[in-house]
Amino acid sequence: MRLHKSTLVFFVIANLNNATLGKTSKKRSNLKTNKKFKKTVVPTELHGPAETGISIKLAKSAKRRSKLNKKEKVKKTIEPTGLLDPAVTEVQTKPLYNEIVYPNKNEKVKKTIVPTGLLDPAVTEVQTEQIVDTVYPVTLNVPESKNEPFSNSDLETKRFIISYKKGSAPLLPLSNILGGSGENNFVVAEILPEFAARMNESDDMHVEEDVPYELIKPIIPEGDQGVPIHSNSTSEQYSLLQSNENHPYGIALSKAPQVSRVWMYAPRTPKICIIDTGYNYEHTDLPKANVSGNSGTLNRDNDWKQDGHGHGTHVAGVIGALNNLHGVVGIAPNWNLPLYIVRAFNDRASFVWASDVISMIQECVDAGSNVINMSLGRTGERLRSEIDAYRKFLNVDNVIVVSACGNSAKAGNAAYYPAAYDDVIGVASVGGNKIRSSFSTHNSNVDLAAPGDQIFSTHKNGGYRELSGSSMASPHVAGVAALVWSHFQSSSAIEIRNALFNSAEDLGTPGRDNYYGHGLVNAKAAYDLLGVNKQDDANYTFRMWGKGKKKNCAFLREW
Numbered sequence: 001m002r003l004h005k006s007t008l009v010f011f012v013i014a015n016l017n018n019a020t021l022g023k024t025s026k027k028r029s030n031l032k033t034n035k036k037f038k039k040t041v042v043p044t045e046l047h048g049p050a051e052t053g054i055s056i057k058l059a060k061s062a063k064r065r066s067k068l069n070k071k072e073k074v075k076k077t078i079e080p081t082g083l084l085d086p087a088v089t090e091v092q093t094k095p096l097y098n099e100i101v102y103p104n105k106n107e108k109v110k111k112t113i114v115p116t117g118l119l120d121p122a123v124t125e126v127q128t129e130q131i132v133d134t135v136y137p138v139t140l141n142v143p144e145s146k147n148e149p150f151s152n153s154d155l156e157t158k159r160f161i162i163s164y165k166k167g168s169a170p171l172l173p174l175s176n177i178l179g180g181s182g183e184n185n186f187v188v189a190e191i192l193p194e195f196a197a198r199m200n201e202s203d204d205m206h207v208e209e210d211v212p213y214e215l216i217k218p219i220i221p222e223g224d225q226g227v228p229i230h231s232n233s234t235s236e237q238y239s240l241l242q243s244n245e246n247h248p249y250g251i252a253l254s255k256a257p258q259v260s261r262v263w264m265y266a267p268r269t270p271k272i273c274i275i276d277t278g279y280n281y282e283h284t285d286l287p288k289a290n291v292s293g294n295s296g297t298l299n300r301d302n303d304w305k306q307d308g309h310g311h312g313t314h315v316a317g318v319i320g321a322l323n324n325l326h327g328v329v330g331i332a333p334n335w336n337l338p339l340y341i342v343r344a345f346n347d348r349a350s351f352v353w354a355s356d357v358i359s360m361i362q363e364c365v366d367a368g369s370n371v372i373n374m375s376l377g378r379t380g381e382r383l384r385s386e387i388d389a390y391r392k393f394l395n396v397d398n399v400i401v402v403s404a405c406g407n408s409a410k411a412g413n414a415a416y417y418p419a420a421y422d423d424v425i426g427v428a429s430v431g432g433n434k435i436r437s438s439f440s441t442h443n444s445n446v447d448l449a450a451p452g453d454q455i456f457s458t459h460k461n462g463g464y465r466e467l468s469g470s471s472m473a474s475p476h477v478a479g480v481a482a483l484v485w486s487h488f489q490s491s492s493a494i495e496i497r498n499a500l501f502n503s504a505e506d507l508g509t510p511g512r513d514n515y516y517g518h519g520l521v522n523a524k525a526a527y528d529l530l531g532v533n534k535q536d537d538a539n540y541t542f543r544m545w546g547k548g549k550k551k552n553c554a555f556l557r558e559w
Helices: 005-027 059-065 193-199 236-242 247-253 311-320 356-364 384-395 471-484 493-503 522-539 554-558
Strands: 035-044 054-060 077-080 089-092 111-117 125-131 158-164 177-181 186-191 206-209 213-214 271-276 291-294 339-343 368-372 400-404 427-428 448-451 455-458 464-468 541-543 550-552
Touching: 005 125, 054 236, 158 193, 158 384, 177 356, 186 193, 186 356, 193 206, 213 356, 247 448, 271 356, 271 471, 311 339, 311 455, 311 464, 311 471, 356 368, 356 384, 368 471, 384 400, 384 493, 400 455, 400 471, 400 493, 427 471, 448 471, 471 493, 471 522, 493 522
Parallel strands: 271 339, 271 368, 291 339, 368 400, 400 427, 427 448
Antiparallel strands: 035 054, 077 089, 111 125, 158 186, 158 206, 177 186, 455 464, 541 550
């Protein structure tokens, strides 16, 4: 038989190869000649639709060569790598949700089919990772700064408040969670707007975009050079301070001196929380003994005992400046006045998020505060998370929240939140003549009026300054609330609130109106009204015969 030349060459090379393999076969692992091969087809469209290939593996030998510990469990999951391109996926050999905090690791495990492309809901993958609840996988493009407002681009993540029913908190990667409040049942996370809209479809959650708040900036009097007045600067300025001691028109107008301040110390009086720009702790005209605080959510590096802006110190002086024959005097002057300071703003008074405001109020509540004063605001729409939180603060936590209504009378007269919420006392400003201030916001959200025009009070660096605004009116109401409450400790926040409304001095149109609300706050009238009500209740409290127990029969008054 004749062999073709090329065939002969191939035959010789093949024999040489067989001879070589025969010499090295002893050094290899002892494999049977009838090994079974398993073919696995691996699609490579992940890197390009035109590329394909076949990977051939030895099924049995692969097990022997495995260096993995038999006790170690390996999980392979398919993870979406980009929400902006749902078609792009890649095989991951690491756990998909290694950053998720599970509420209870002992709960039953279930498998969930989760969409991998929010922009293309039709694209889905089977999620085989063990989970305890429905998890929403999200790949986020997080901006470098989490404390700056986002643009309106739908392709960027935004800051959302995710409210949930008690006991049904959503499970999200920790890297996406920015904060929240377990007491108020919400978390804050940076997610895509379309993903937030899908979460909103759940009956157990409500998702809304977080919004910024700003300090309600005071009105600077004409001719003010921006220099605080110091008590030791000149004899003329010093005499001005001395003449104002014990006679600030706002304190007199609110009738605070007509109510005894003997109980204005801890623990007899309610603690007052001031959420503002800080507190000049070393000011000689402010209390120190029972003052504590925190630097707030966004200003952890700023000491609450410092106030480079001056607004918070001015507010604190209206509430509690000392009666020490020096400087000014506040609504409730006492060396042991219990104050809690939360520094929400830095020296530039930049913005703070709505979710952070709720968290800071909760911080005041946790610190034992019963009266909270704020001089911040925003326009826009109501937030469900805020409505629920302020309702809880009043009705569950027994806390009165007081907030300035704003200075928008000459700029559209827009409603300012949180003062516009039903469970917050919104305060407008009046002058010494009891006429509304020209700048003060007037609308249906005004509850009370208080002195806020040309208010002289403590300021930064141990000084004093005259400022105007609803921010100056609000602390008058907060101080009166605490002063009256100190005499009726068994009263609830709702009772004190109603007493302030029902005893206010009616101004303007008879009855409640949009300029003054229920009227000018009046400490003496509120005290008298509560005293009458308490005495009236006492008259209808009888000792039950033969049992030695008391029964409140105040309901008999209606007969």
